[in-house]
Amino acid sequence: MLQISESQLVNKKWIALFGQGLEAFAEWRRLDYPELHPAVAGALNGNMPVRFIYPGTEQSLNPENYKAAVANQGPDLLTTQLWFDVK
Structure with a gap:
């Protein structure tokens, strides 16, 4: 049986949400993953x-x-x- 860690699963979900901005934003807030940083000149x-x-x-x-x-x-x-x- 294939074993997958929680971090691998969350990473795969983040990648799968590429192009789905609102859903990705909600998941980022829910899981605090990935660690994002604000724009330098934001x-x-x-x-x-x-x-x-x-x-x-x-x-x-x-x-x-x-x-x-x-x-x-x-x-x-x-x-x-x-x-x-x-x-």
């Missing part, structure tokens, strides 16, 4: 994005719930860590 001052921001339509069409979400989770920024992201 727009986030050396930080990695850890969430998506709400679309402008959410702000304009659903302002009450948008404001409530921002009040509960923090600023609507790509770098705002969410409650379930423990690393």
Whole structure:
């Protein structure tokens, strides 16, 4: 029987997600693998994005719930860590 380690399995999944950006982003956040580093001259001052921001339509069409979400989770920024992201 073929034996495969957890790290090999996670690596194969990461490779399989090539071209599937949203799914790969979700897996990276879930598993903290692979170890990624921010762009040297990136727009986030050396930080990695850890969430998506709400679309402008959410702000304009659903302002009450948008404001409530921002009040509960923090600023609507790509770098705002969410409650379930423990690393």
